[in-house]
Amino acid sequence: MNKKLLVFLAIVVLGFLAFFLRFGGVHGFVSSWQTFSNGSTWMPFSPYGNRVENAAKLVRKNATHLIFEDQSLFWKGQGAKVLPKLNEKGQLKKFVITDGGSGYGPLVTASVLGAGASQFDIGEVTVRNGQVTEVSINKTGKWYSSPRIFFEGEDLPYSGVAEIKYRNGQLMDSRQYLEGELHGKWFKWKYNGIPLFEKDYLRGLKHGTHMYWYGEPIDPKDYKTAGGDAGDGGTDKKTYVSLWVEVNELVKVEFKGKHPSQASNKWIIDQYKLKGGSFGPKLLEHYENNQRHGLFEAYDGRGNKIFKDEYDLGKRIKHKPYDPTN
Structure with a gap:
């Protein structure tokens, strides 16, 4: 038994030694894993699914490109x-x-500029009869054919969520990035949590459903104030002019003064929808690889449909207008 225990302990010690020699510690392992999984949407603990940063710290870099500089004086x-x-x-x-x-x-x-430029070391440029004939490469790297988003001071394109917040803590804007390109959801809200739009992206391209709202609450038609109608025994209760006003009063009790905030605004939106309220739709779109594909619908500020279109890979195949006055 003691011999087996010694063998097991020796294996554990060798494992830790190999780990530290390979990565230099936990921090080195985390850094290596983030680099390895930066382009993944499914790997555990990958930046895409776990990292959230302030959008103000992100920078946009142009697509990778090569420039020439002639050292002649004149x-x-x-x-x-x-x-x-x-x-x-x-x-x-x-x-x-x-x-x-x-x-x-x-x-x-010659030198490389744009996204990932720090990876490259360009060698000699051969010129014959006034023409460039060859460019050698001392050190290569990943070449990006489109502009990318980076976190300031980092060499890898950003993967994760970028956020902008209002002063009250409410999210204003939230975007998902994968290797510096929009990939996943892009949301935008008003200061009180009312949604303005929700868009789907795939590797920087519009792909999926895009939904826009006017940003104004619409009460259910059958809404009755909490105080009830005159004569129904409810006049002693507090009355509200709308469901939206009602839930905005109730949240003060629910959160005991901790309002407004991201959490309290979400509670208001959820309660408003639960009680039959909605937010006026403005435009519904569908895309496939940056082309209009599928159903498109537009609405006026009162929720009346204006038109209904259908697209097939960028080509409109159906169009039906509506008269919102009817």
Whole structure:
């Protein structure tokens, strides 16, 4: 028994030693895991599903691109263009010269700008007869063909949720990002928690349902104030001019002065819907890969439908107008 215990303890010690040699500790492991899982939507503890940051700390960087600089003092070349050739992981393999340009001197340098630029080290630029003929690569990295969002001071595109809040703590804006692109839900609310829109995105493209609201509460038609009608025995109770006013009074009791806040505003919205209230729809849209696809409907401020359209991959195939006055 003692021998087995010693073997087990030796294995545990070796495991911890290997862990610290590989990652340098827990912090190193967490950092490595975040890097590894940055592009995943399903891995446990991935940034996409767990990270929430203030949107003010995010920065937008242009798509990765290469620029040339002619070191000649006077006459400088121009017009050289390259096409990046990538491997299956999206990393740069080489540059294909699509246009060598003209008038370049013997000393030309090149550098990478935009998203992920810090990963790259560009080597010698070969010039023959005033034209760029080759660009060597000393150190490569991930090449991004579209602009990306980064958290300030970080090299990897941002994955996670970005939020903006009102002074009362209510969320104003919430967006999901995956590797620096909108991916998932984008919400916007008024200061009191009333929704303004909800949109779906897939890798930076509109994809799924987009719903917009006017941002004004609509009471149920059969709403009766808590005080009741005259003569029904309820005149001794407090009366309200609308259901919206009623739930905004009830929340003060429910949260005992801790209002307004994100939680109390959500309670108001939930109670209002539960009692039959709604928020006037403005526009319903459906997209597939950034193209209109499916049902589109528009409403006026009173909830009356204005039109109903259907699209098939960007092409409108049905249109039906409505007269809201009828």
